[in-house]
Amino acid sequence: MKVKRYLGETMQDAVFKVKADLGSDAIILHTRKIREGGIFGLFGKKMFEVIATVEDDRESQVTKELRQELNILREKIQKMDRERNLNLVKKEYYNSRFSYQMPQLIFPGKLQRYAEKMVKEGVMIEIINDLCQEVMEHLEVHQLHRDEEVYQALVKGIMSRIRITAPIDTYQSRKVIAFVGPTGVGKTTTIAKLAAKVALEGKKKIGLVTADTYRIAAVEQLKTYSDIINVPLKVIYNEDELEQALRELRFCDLILIDTAGRSQKNVSQMEQLKRLLPKELVDEIHLVVAMNTCFDDLMESLDKFGQLYLSSLIFTKEDETNKRGVILNVLEKTPYKISYITFGQDVPEDIEEADPRKIAEMILKG
Ligand SMILES: Nc1nc2c(ncn2[C@@H]2O[C@H](COP(=O)(O)OP(=O)(O)OP(=O)(O)O)[C@@H](O)[C@H]2O)c(=O)[nH]1
Ligand SMILES: [Mg+2]
Known part of the structure; x- marks a missing residue:
């Protein structure tokens, strides 16, 4: 570091000399008034002294580099702030919308395509938004442009939201399981599928009971x-x-x-069902709902049948809907778990145990 001394008749004069010699990056270390000439410092001329310095080249290069780095960091922070604010605004916007409306979803990279797929599958906007936000938090910006990485991150996010119960044929002890639900959703067919599967495996002895004597053909079925x-x-x-x-x-x-189909709107039928299936005799009650039912009706069923001690949900008629997102929506809004999904009329083939990965892939692949 060079340190130099400058004298001027006025302070401005001395500073002007510093600038002229060392440039505008000069650093003033010290100033004072002095007497120059004379005898023993007496009778000398009154002057102004400035001690100044300037960083040498090597130091100023380091400073330059540091300054550049600082500027890059500053820009990055500003960009992150802008993105965060934008996301907050978007979140607020989506949350304020009614779930079924389809606002203009804007997500970076491949997320956009999957967000649109999920909208088509009927997943609620707030769930899509949360899933995409999670992915944006976990992946780097360049990863958001890689289809496979975005897909796997979304699969993971959806899977974490799918709650399931163990298949009924894995139970160690004797179990009595009842199936309830609205009319025509596929209760009897589902029971036939499960009974046939368990009987075919030959590991468990199976028995059936029907309480559906409401329709003449029901027992025959x-x-x-x-x-x-x-x-x-x-x-x-x-x-x-x-x-x-x-x-x-x-x-x-x-x-x-097997039980008779019940309308959730009929209070006395619900009471009857409760009396029919006391906890002391029935270990589990599975609510059967059809996936092609509109979401509001489905939620009403869940609410009314929820008066029974439901163990899990069975979603039927997956083959008759292209709104598979209903599974995610229901799990988001209720505390239940899923046991099975059915996807056709064929007994016993058209049933599967609920599998979080398969459900996630079904929703994302469309
Ligand atoms: N496409 C399709 N049809 C199904 C499925 N499950 C059942 N079904 C059909 O839905 C109709 C009603 O099925 P059921 O099993 O009788 O329904 P339920 O709930 O017992 O009806 P109720 O006892 O009258 O309340 C039948 O034609 C079944 O073949 C499914 O997963 N997909
Ligand atoms: Mg039936």
């Missing part, structure tokens, strides 16, 4: 299946007969109870 797969079927006409039917099926490891 289940009887046909029980004859084909060769499992016993008991018919009960009121709640008092369940205990006896279960006693008669005491040699069975798994007993599936």
